[in-house]
Amino acid sequence: MRLESVGKRYGPRQPWVVRSVSLDVLPGRLIRLEGRNGSGKSTLLRVAAGVSLPSTGRVTGRPHTGYVPERFPGGLPFSGRDYLLHLARVHGLRGPGAARAVDEWLDRLGAAGYAGQPLRALSKGMCQKVAIAQALLARPGLLVLDEAWTGLDQAARGELDAAVAERLADGGAVMFVDHEQARLAGRISERWRLDDSGQVTVADGFGDAAGGAGSGFAAETVVVIELSGLESSPAAVLGGLPGVLSLDGAVVRVSSGASDEVLRQVLGWDGVHVTGVRTEPAAQTGQTGQSERGERAAGR
Amino acid sequence: MTALLRYQAALLLRSNRWIFPLIAYGALIAVGAAGSTPLAEGLDWSAAMLVPVVAFITRSMLVVEPDASRAVVAAAAGPADGPVRAQLAALVAALAGGAVLGIIGAVFTLLTSEPAGPQPQSGVTDKITATFNHPAIFLAGLVTALVCLFVGAAAGTMCNPPLLRHPGAAALATLAVVIVALAANVSPANAALRSDIASNTGARWPSAASLIASVALLAVSWTASAMAAARRERSLS
Numbered sequence: 001m002r003l004e005s006v007g008k009r010y011g012p013r014q015p016w017v018v019r020s021v022s023l024d025v026l027p028g029r030l031i032r033l034e035g036r037n038g039s040g041k042s043t044l045l046r047v048a049a050g051v052s053l054p055s056t057g058r059v060t061g062r063p064h065t066g067y068v069p070e071r072f073p074g075g076l077p078f079s080g081r082d083y084l085l086h087l088a089r090v091h092g093l094r095g096p097g098a099a100r101a102v103d104e105w106l107d108r109l110g111a112a113g114y115a116g117q118p119l120r121a122l123s124k125g126m127c128q129k130v131a132i133a134q135a136l137l138a139r140p141g142l143l144v145l146d147e148a149w150t151g152l153d154q155a156a157r158g159e160l161d162a163a164v165a166e167r168l169a170d171g172g173a174v175m176f177v178d179h180e181q182a183r184l185a186g187r188i189s190e191r192w193r194l195d196d197s198g199q200v201t202v203a204d205g206f207g208d209a210a211g212g213a214g215s216g217f218a219a220e221t222v223v224v225i226e227l228s229g230l231e232s233s234p235a236a237v238l239g240g241l242p243g244v245l246s247l248d249g250a251v252v253r254v255s256s257g258a259s260d261e262v263l264r265q266v267l268g269w270d271g272v273h274v275t276g277v278r279t280e281p282a283a284q285t286g287q288t289g290q291s292e293r294g295e296r297a298a299g300r
Numbered sequence: 301m302t303a304l305l306r307y308q309a310a311l312l313l314r315s316n317r318w319i320f321p322l323i324a325y326g327a328l329i330a331v332g333a334a335g336s337t338p339l340a341e342g343l344d345w346s347a348a349m350l351v352p353v354v355a356f357i358t359r360s361m362l363v364v365e366p367d368a369s370r371a372v373v374a375a376a377a378g379p380a381d382g383p384v385r386a387q388l389a390a391l392v393a394a395l396a397g398g399a400v401l402g403i404i405g406a407v408f409t410l411l412t413s414e415p416a417g418p419q420p421q422s423g424v425t426d427k428i429t430a431t432f433n434h435p436a437i438f439l440a441g442l443v444t445a446l447v448c449l450f451v452g453a454a455a456g457t458m459c460n461p462p463l464l465r466h467p468g469a470a471a472l473a474t475l476a477v478v479i480v481a482l483a484a485n486v487s488p489a490n491a492a493l494r495s496d497i498a499s500n501t502g503a504r505w506p507s508a509a510s511l512i513a514s515v516a517l518l519a520v521s522w523t524a525s526a527m528a529a530a531r532r533e534r535s536l537s
Contacts, residue, residue, distance in 0.1 A: 050378040051371040053530045065382075067375030069368040076369055077314035086310060089303035090376040134372060144375070 001025040001048075001142060001173065005057035007198075008043050017043045019198040020057070025142065026240060027171045030164065030187050032178075032205065035194030041177045042070055042146050044194065048175055049144040063141025063172070064092070068148040072131035074119030080130045081106065081115040084137065091138035098137075105133035108163075109156050125151040132156075136163050143167050145176035149183060186257050189242040204245050204255075223259035225252045226276035227266065234269050241265060250275075304377055304385060308361065308393035317360035318397055325353045325401050333412045339431075340504045342413035343441025344493050346405035350445055351452035351489055352478045354398030358456025359474055361394040362525075370529075387462075387529035391522050395453045402445045410438060436503035444492045444506045450514035451481050451489035457521040462528040488513035 007019040017040040025031060025048065033041045046052040047059065049067040076083060081102060088098035106112040111129040114122060119130065128151045135143060143164065149157050164174050164184060176184070188205030195201070227250045230238070239247045243258020254262045256279070266272055312318055332345035365373075374383035415430040415437075431438050457463070459473035481487045485494070492506030492514075 046371065049371075049375045050380070050382050051374045052383070055531070062379040065375045065378050067372055069371050072368045072372070073366050074369075075366050077311065077316070082310075086303070086307040087372070087376055090307055090373060092303075131368075131372060134376065138376075142379075 001059065001061045001063065003048065003057070003059050006044075006047055006054040006059060007056035008040070008047055008052070009055050016055075016198045018047065018054075018194070018200070021200045022057075023192070023200065023202065025173045025175065027141070027173055028168055029173050029189040029242070030168055030184060030205065031173065031175045032184070032188050032191045033175065033194065034177075034191055036196065039194040039196060040198055041194055044192075044200070045144050045146050045175060045177060049142070064138060065142045065144060066091075066135030066138065066140035067144045068128075068131050068135045068146060070146040070150075072127050074122055074127040074130065076119045079116050079118055080111065080122060080126070083119060083130060084115075084133055087134040088137045091134075091140075093138055101137045102133070105136055108159050109133055110153070110159070111156075125153060125156075128152055129156055132160060132163075136167075139170065139172070140167070141172045143172060143174045145174065145178075147178055148176070149178055149180065187242075205242070222280050223254045223256050224276075224278050224280055225254060225259070225263065225266065225274060226250060227252065228273045228275050229271045231271070234266075234272060238262075238266070253280075301385060301389065304373070304389035305392060307373065308389045309396065311364060311390075312357070312361060312393050312397055315360070315364050317364060318357065321353045321357050321360075321397075322401060324356070325349060325405060328353075329405050329408060333409060336414045338502075339410065339413040339415045340437050340441065340502055342409040343406060343438070344444060344504065346409045347402070347441060347445035347448040348482055348489070348493050350398060350402050350405065350448040351455065351481050352475075353401060354395070354449055354452030355456035355459075355474050355478050357397045357401075358391065358394040358453050359460045359470070361390045361397075362456070362460040362462075365390070374529075381530075383530040384526040387526040388522060391453070391457060391525065394456070395449065398449050398453060402449055406438070406442060406445060409441070434501055436501040440503035440505040443511065444495075444504070447492040447506050447510050447514045448489045450518040451487060452478065454514070454517040454521040455481050457518075457525045463521075463525055488517065 001024070003021050003023050003025070006021045007016055009016045021044065033044060035041050043052070047054050049065050050059070050062055051067055078086070084102040084106070085098060088102055093101055103112070106115045109129040109132060111126055111133065114126050119127060122130070128148070132148055135145075145164075149160060152160065161184060164176075165187065167174050168187070190205045191203045192200045193203060222245060230250050235247060238244060238252060241258070241262050243255040243262060245253040245255060252262070263274065263277070266274060328349040329346050332349070333342060337345070370386065374386045376382070377386045410431060411424055411427060415427050455477040456474060459477050460470045464470045464473055481489045482493075484490060488510040491510040495504055495506045495510070
């Protein structure tokens with residue numbers, strides 16, 4: 001999926017919430033949006049999810065999408081299960097497959113016992129589970145989560161983390177916002193930072209997350225891989241792998257949590273040879289700052 | 301689109317937003333049917349009363365869903381044009397609800413009015429037989445009802461969210477536009493109701509122009525509403 005100079009404002013005399021965002025959302029990428037309150041994170045998520053058309057630019061190549069809004073006030077005249085059955089059909093599931101998917105997700109999120117109750121009678125957390133279940137029913141190629149963890153019990157939070165991992169493993173992309181800095185630390189591929197003028201800068205996802213992957217390396221460690229025989233096309237692929245911090249000629253710097261996977265990929269390419277692997281402290285790459293050290297600590 | 305329509309229809313039924321329109325429409329028709337009216341006039345009355353009723357149902361469908369669940373459905377209906385299709389499904393469901401009421405109204409009118417015929421019939425079977433033998437009056441009434449249905453739906457669409465989001469203004473505007481639609485002679489509904497293209501059968505066919513105009517109004521209002529829903533201006537409340 002590609003965002004092409006996407007801008008969004010809520011009316012012709014309103015300020016731009018998001019402006020000239022040109023970014024790709026590649027399969028298998030986990031993208032975290034960051035920014036202050038009101039910086040346009042939710043707006044950008046809505047545009048990416050196809051809930052809201054951009055005011056300028058366009059979004060192309062959007063896969064089937066599941067969207068979990070920030071708040072889901074279940075003020076609808078359905079039981080949780082009936083609502084999910086309807087949404088499963090809107091998502092394109094048919095017949096017994098729809099009912100199976102509904103039951104599976106209600107069960108996984110621990111909401112099966114409440115599914116027969118009207119949405120109006122459900123607690124905030126239970127409504128949130130219904131909102132999450134609907135987004136996951138059809139195993140979407142793009143999952144968009146706007147503070148989806150808020151209000152969930154611990155088991156359901158873990159289940160949502162697992163669901164995100166499954167989407168990524170299936171080659172789906174996941175975009176999310178969460179106030180918890182440590183959320184999904186170690187799996188994040190890139191971070192989009194929204195500033196107050198509505199512009200987005202992209203940072204790699206591993207600056208604050210190396211410790212989360214549990215690879216046994218110290219969190220501050222970066223793995224430097226030296227290669228030979230690297231053609232231009234694998235170089236582009238290499239740059240897109242999760243955890244790749246920088247690509248400088250034939251020298252790749254990789255977050256320690258992702259180094260095994262990157263090496264596995266590289267070794268699989270014909271004509272590419274690994275000529276050296278060493279580690280260096282992350283501070284040398286200039287990728288991390290003081291605040292992110294704090295986040296890293298929270299991540300463990 | 302079928303799944304979206306099913307969802308919106310279920311929403312209309314389960315939210316009980318059809319009960320008030322049904323009662324109101326029933327009362328309005330009953331008023332019109334008091335005394336013995338000729339069938340053609342009775343059908344015109346039941347068609348005219350569809351305008352406010354359909355506008356009201358459309359309004360209900362446009363405000364019944366919380367923003368968050370609209371967004372969820374729009375994403376699910378994607379990946380492209382999801383919000384547009386979700387909005388159209390809500391509008392179609394409202395129109396279909398109005399059509400059901402219109403048919404009920406027409407049948408009720410048929411059974412309670414004086415059919416045009418050589419001799420007065422009183423029994424229900426007589427009336428139905430007479431209609432089968434001379435269907436023109438009834439069919440003309442249905443076409444008039446169709447014009448009114450489209451005009452009412454267009455009025456409800458134009459005067460409510462997302463095109464008009466202020467809650468008080470939306471309710472007042474809906475009422476005002478419904479009155480204009482019935483009373484002003486530029487309105488296709490008014491034109492259809494005034495039509496006296498009486499054939500020798502006594503049928504009052506609306507003009508083709510009024511039917512075309514009502515379809516055009518509906519198309520314009522639906523397009524505008526769907527576009528506005530997709531652009532999704534932030535709500536005022």
